[in-house]
Amino acid sequence: MVSRVIPVDPFDLVVFGGTGDLARRKILPGLYRRYVAGQIPEGSRIIGSARGDMDDAGYRDFASEAISEFLDGTKRDPQSVARFLDHLYYVPTDARGENGWPDLAKRVRADVVQAFYFSVAPSLFGDLAERLHRHGIAGPEARIVVEKPFGRDLETAKELNATLAEHFDESQIYRIDHYLGKETVQNLMAVRFANILFEPLWNARHVDHVQITVAETVGVGGRGAYYDTSGAMRDMVQNHLMQLLCLIAMEPPYRFDPDAVRDEKLKVIRALLPAAPEDIVRGQYRGRTGKGSPKQASYSEDAENPSSTTESFIAMKVHIANWRWKGTPFYLRTGKRLRGRASEIAIVFKEVPHSIFGDEEGWRENVLSIRLQPDEGMTLSVMIKEPGPGGMRLTEVPLDMSFAEALGEDGADIPDAYERLIMDVIRGNQTLFMRGDEVEAAWAWTDPLIAAWEARGDKPKGYDAGSSGPEDALMLLHRDERRWREIRE
Template identity: 40%
Template structure:
């Protein structure tokens, strides 16, 4: 059953309105909500940055950001853009907040937005704290409607800085008013994890260490660091991908069934899962984590030759690891993760590998090399959306041999067009006050504690970089990590 479309009323304020994220993702996503009726007449949008723009210039930029629309939709896009207003703003100057507040109040009255205010931070994280504190001290937080803060990553660069940021935010906003965005949580197939697990007895009854041998999560990127090199070199794959995207996915795979499918109940179980994840000592981190950095390839620079990257950079562009959970459900089941840049292709997938039967009755003496394949449930997140279940069946013909076959389902092209983009979905959730697909502070804190233990080792070791070529699936040590356990990656290059 499709949810009924309900109009949302609010005044948005985008800090960082001239940025690439706003133009590529945020404005087009708001337009989709407008087209679908989630936004109608009762909303206004304020863009702020240091640029000296007029309302007309800002509205033109918003219109230009909406790609691929028909001639009949251009009028709709123009009407949508007419709800956008601009004010040049220095976030460190308290005097500027009075003018911003006046404009918010004006638009609230003009569009009958019921006092609802949504603030979106899509600028340098160094300014997050000062903006939040000034919003409170200068009276921009209203008692009339709701106040919600949507904040982009990175949320700190370690536990201590994340806590400092969180303390600053919670001095102005309550925890349930803060929406820490992770666009992976807006992806259709990531949201399908709960439906698959808790909506199917046949799956959930097997979702434990009695039947599952290991779980693999792969986030593969084909491109290198591109124009993000200067930022990326201060972050690396561990902070940029593992601390947020991967650990959020893993927490959904590892969590217990919530009491109800509400944001509060789901978050409780995700936090329990992350609490039980083993934090490694330096020696254990050295054994269970692998890092890499890409070398030069055909028509491709090595990472250290990218613009803005030091020639001796030790920043990792690849991470693979084995995660362990010390709880009853998952004791003894490794969760293998890997992510990297300049890999074979761009895709995200989850492979759940089930244990083989204790006794293989089909291992006939006359065919000693034949053995049953593991059953594997694959969740394809992107670029295609779907599921596949690998099972064993009899090979066609005389005799009796088995072979693996796939039972699969993929969204067809028409269905794919209906799937909301992650930012469209998450902006709608923020308007609705639904924080299910946003990270809570407790989740962020446990993720940082896990990552900090690894960084403590990596920051004092000198890695042997570069150690993998573009177009591969990372360094050889990534395969060896699983081989030591008698296992292998389900997805292999050229498979």
């Protein structure tokens, strides 16, 4: 199967923080891949901007090094790289001063799509937005892309939204969450709403429970100082996991339209019941001494805070107060330094009301597993007869769709989430981006939970690096006579 590539209109994309880590790792290599795929038309320009002094040639060297570092040799060739680099420019600017802005105004054209990527700290968003308008750079249909964190709590999220709203309409603001750009996340909507098979079963009558797991093998590393003021709840649950939960639980929108989809997601967040204290488990990874295995620092060592009570792991059970999901628990789990790297949504269906084969056959539930990483795809486990004579013996088998296998060689090279989302910005499609009221509703649900455990003085449970998390997280499901899906190494 050959995927179709639909070019976008010519554009000027300004990347503020254009020499930063995100630009180097994701934005520039991703844009190169879109150029090679034929999606970026000639006449488009990518303009890096940061405080450091650099000229166009220097920025092209920077981008060339980034492409070489983050794309293997099979995904680049010297001629294509050279042609792509011809589209790159650089203008030094000072986000909080006046230096460089007149030069940037001369570079950005008014007769093409204008997009401005704020790959900088949120504290600079307002300064950038104000100067873009004061210097007449951003036109009435310009688009801005802002990275998380979208505030640290409800109050700061409202302040941030208000700051952006002073200069840009909500239809111009693209709050990016790279999880929503993953192929499998979008296929979740296709599976639900483009097939008659699943939607009639997608409710509390047929679904026993839902598990959402985002596990990482790395620790907080160089992000320790930032992470210690955030924690897993703010860093992952409030945004990534919340968005995945919404896509699973939402009602069918009246059409595949940005506001129609986001209206339904907002209803899910507002229907979330507060999680009880006993339904939340917080953990913090311990270090390794090096005996029999490589030495690893503990969370408190990585964060350089021996008395830290910030969680590097969280597991919780939540319920949605609506007709579709009444009584069906959703279990959320995410953490650092776990056994394996995996992002998975598991829809666990109920057992058949009556098994004609008897209990001794070890009947298992049907599970639809949606893998976001590392191997994007979907698996549906079903029961079949075990081959061979000797009676009716049942065994579980997977109906497995790996995108790399199902779509062939052309489909195996799936675009990175950032590639897809940046192209959606150029198209003006906000479906996979968060709206301001979504962000505020998520914080309104999250804030009281954080305030409650801080008031109680709760401390995270310790867990070994390379494990599945604290024992209390296992008990969260065991007491409901369920168990977590295995995190594989």
